[in-house]
Amino acid sequence: MEGFSKYTNIPFVVPFAATFAEHLISAHPTTTDPFALSKVTVWVPSQRAVKSLREALMAEAHKQRKQGLLLPEIRAMHLGEEDAELLAFDPALSGELALNPVPDIARLLYLARQVQYWQSITDGRHHIVRAYESAVSLKKLSDRMKIYGISFEQLKDLAPKDMATHWEKNIAFLKIVLEHYPNWLEESGTHDPAECRKKLLEAQAITYTKTAPKGAVYLAGFTDTVPAGRALMRAILAHENGRMVVQGMDVAAMTSERGLPPTHPQYGLKELLQKLEISANDFTHVKAATPQAKGREQLLKQVMLPEGQTEDWLKNKAPDEAYNGVDYIPAASPREEADAIALMMRETLETPDKTAALVTTDRRLASQVADRLKYWDITVNDSAGEGLLRRPAGSFFTLVSAVAASRFAPLTLAQLFAHPLTYLGYSKSDFKRKAHRFEALLLRGPTPDSGLEGLHERLREVAHDRELTDEDTQPLQEMLGQLAITFKPFLERGKASLKQWVSAHLEVAQTLANDETLTRKDSFLEQEDGEALYTCLQNLMHGHNDSDGMSLSDYQQWLEAFLGQVEVREKYAQHPRLFIWGPLEARLQTADKIIIGGMNEGTWPNAIKPDPWLNREMAAELKLPPMDMATGLNAHDFSSLFANPDVTLTRAVKDGGTPTLPSRYLLRLEALYQLRSEESLHSFMRSGGKWIMMARKWATHLTKPAEATPQPIAQTPVEVVPIELSASSVRTLMTCPYQLYGQKVLKLQPLDPFDQAPDAADKGNLIHDILEAFFVGEKAWGKPVTQDTLADAEKHLIKIAEEKFTSISSPASRALWLSRFRHAAKQFVAQEAQNHEQGRAFWLAERRGQMNITKAPRDVIVHARADRIDRTPNGAVLMDYKTGQTANTSAINSARDPQLAIEALLLKNGKYFFEGETVNALSGVELWKVGGTGDSGYARAVNYTHGQRNADPDALAEKAEQGLTRLVNYYHEDNAPFKAYADPLAQCQYCDFAGICRRHEWQKDDEAEAE
C-alpha cells in the first residue's frame, strides 16, 4: 500500500485500523513465507487497541480471502492512566525481574486507613465513603508520580508559603503517607504496580537495544506516552525495521510557531515527537480518498484551531463537500435525544450490512438508548460497561449486607425479598407467597423496633389486633427463624477484619440465594456481573492484610463504595451492526454511521475532576503533565469520530428543565457554518428535524393509549351490591360509585406504606379518644364543668391528652399536636361551663347507630357513629368533631357530606341508646373544629337549630331519609352500574384506586388541569 514509510500518518478521515491492517498484510506477504506476518510485532497503547487491530486484521484477511493467516504479535503498552485496570504484566519478564505487584485492593485499603486516621486527628471526622474516595484519588496521584518519574521526596520541596491552609494540610499528609508507603510495601514483600510497569517497560527497552528484532516492529496509534514508554519507543525506532504509525497528524499545527495548548488534539503527539526527537516533517501521509474526506480534514483542523488563531478560518475555508454528511439533532430533553438516536440506529438496519455506532461519555444516555432499542427486540450492549451495583449480582449482594447493617429495616428487607435472586430456602412460588404476606403484615405500617426482636414484637401485635390463629402466624414465625439462622454469620460479630466480613457475607448471600433443592447457592455468581463480583470478592479476600477490625456498618459503606467503581462489560450478545461505545472503546474503531451523543460541555469534552490532593500550581511545580491533556485527548477522540463521512451530533438543550451549555466543538462548528452563510447555518441547525419529529411522534405513541379509554362503569349482579353502608360509604357512593365498587365489591385494600409516620387520621382518632375519655371511663372528669372548676377541668383534660399522646412515636409530631391540643383544651372547658349554665349536659360519646332500609331484594343497613350527643330540655344535640378540614352547610345540605344528616336521621328514629334509654327529639346538629389556631382551638363550625332557614335539624334528617331511599332504590332495585366520576380536587386526591379506574386516561383535560 502506498504512503507507508518509517514514519507514517493516517489522517482522521481514513479508517485507522482497517488501513493499517491492509498495509500489514500487503507489506508482509505470506505467499513465499507463510510466517512473514507472524514475525511482525505491533505495539499499541492499550488492550482495547489490541482487540480493534486484531478484528481489523481478520476482516482484511477475510476480504483478501486469506484463510488461516498467522497474525502478528500485538502487544499493549498500557500507557494511559485510564488503562490501569488492564495493567497486565508480561509473566515471563515479570518473573525474571522478581516483580510482585501489590494487589490494588490492598493498596486502597492501606491508603483509606491512612486517610481515615488523618481525618480523625485533624477534623475529628469519620466518613468511610469519603476516605475511600480520597484513597482512590491518592492511589492515582501516587501512580502518576511514579509513571512520570517524580519521587515522593520532591513533595518535601513544595513551598507551602502562599498556599491556603487546606493545601498545606494536604502536603503535610502526603509527605507522611507517601514516605511510609514504601516501608509498608517492603514489609508486605510487594512492589508498587506503577513501579513494576516502569521496570517492565525499561526491561523491554533493554531487550530491544541488545537484540535486534527479526521482523518489523511497529508503534501504532500512540498519541502520547510516559518516560519509560518513550525509552522503549526510542529503542524500537533505533532499529532499521522499527516503524511508527500515528493517527490524524496536523503538520501545520505541530510545526506552528504559535505553539499548542494542552487542550489541543495534537498536543500529546507533539510532545511525544519532541521527546523522541522526530520531526513532523519526517512523516509520509496516507491520502484521503474522496473530496469530501479531504474537505472534512480541513474542516476538522479549523474546528480545533487554538484560541487566538481563529482568524485562519477566513484564510483556509473548508470546501463545501466538507459539510456533506454532517447532521445535528438539538433535542428538547435527554429522553427525546435517546429516542431520536434509537430511531436512527433502528433505521440503519434497514440497509443491508450498514453499521452504526453511538459514541458518548454520557452513560445515562447510552443506557437509555439501549433500553429504547429493546422496544424492537434489538439488544445492543454499552461496551463501556454498566455499574456492578445496577446489575442483579451487585444489587443482591449489597442488599444482603444492607439488611444486616440496618438491623432489618423494613424497606431494605422488602427490597431484598423482592430481588429475583432471593429464595431463602423455598421454591420461588412458595417464597413469593410467604414474602408477600410477611411484607404486608410485618414490614408495612409504622416502623417496628429494629432487629428481629422488633419484627417478633410486631408479629405479636398484628396477631392480637387481627385475631390471627397459631396456624396463621406459623409461616411468619418460620420465616423469622429462617432469617435469624441465615444472618447469624453477620449478627454474631461486633468488629471483624474485611476478610472475615466478606466471608460471612458470602455465606449469608449463598443461603439466601439457595432454594429448596439446595442447588442455587452460587447462582448470583454466574453471568458477567456475577463473575465480576466474584473477582472483586476474591481480591478482597486475598488481596489485603488488614489487621484492624471494622464494624458491620463501616464494612457496608466501604463495600458499596468499592463495588460502586466496578463496571461490568458484556462478553456476548453484542449486536453485529449496532454499537454503543465510550470514547475509549471507539478508538481505532469505525462504523458506517457515527452518532456523537451528548454534545454538551462536561460531556464533550468530559469535565476534568480536579485533583483533591494537589492544585494546578503544585502539580506544575512537581512537573506533572497538565490535567488539561485529558481534554486534548478527548479532542483527539472527537476528531477521529467527526472525520467519519456520515456523522450526526446530538444533544439535549435542557436537562431536568435547566438549559445546558453546547459543547465548545459544536459552537465552533456553528460559527464555521455561519461564516459560510446564514442559510448554511440554518440548514445545519434543522438537519436533524426529521428525527426530532419522529421521536416526538414515537413518545406520543408510547405514552397515549391507542384509543381513548372510556370512563369505567362496573355492572355487578344485584346480589353483590353492598347491603351495609356506613356514612362514609354513602358519601363515596354519592361522589364516585366506582371507588366504592373497588372497596366493597372487589374488596381491594391498599397496602400500608413503609415506615408510616403518624398522620392526620391518627391525630383525629387520638383527639376523639381524649374527648371521650374526659366524659366516659375510669379517668372521666365525672361532674359538670363550672366557672369554679374551669382550671382543674382543663388540667384534667390535658393530663388525659398527655397520656394518650405517648402512643405517638414521632417526638416532633407529639410535641406539635400536644401544644395545639393544650390551646384547644382551654376553649373546650370554657364551652362546657357555658353548656352547663344553659342546661345542656353530655349524654353519649362515640356511639354507633344503625337502621334498616327495606328494599328488594334485601334490606340495606345504614350505620353511622356519632362523636357525641348532648341532652337539653328541648331534645338531643348531635355533635361531630373535626380535626382537619370541616364541611360547610352547603356541602351537608347537598349531601356531598352526608355524615351529619344520616346521624340526624338515626337519632330521630331512636337508634342511639344508652342503658336502654333513647332520645328521638332533635334539638340541634353541630360540627366542632378541634385543634385549630387562635379562636378556632375549639369552635363551632356548623350549627343546625330549629327555625333556621336551610339549617333546620329535622329538615336535615328528612332529606337524609329521602336521599337514602333514592340511593338504595337506584342500586338495589334498579341495579344501576357503578360509574367513576373524577373530582381531582376532592375525593380523587386521596383515592387509592386511581390506577384501577385509570383516571388519567379518560379524565377530561380541563379537569386534570384543575389539579
Ligand code: SF4
Ligand atoms: S381516582 Fe377518582 S375517579 Fe378514580 S375511583 Fe378514585 S375517586 Fe373515582
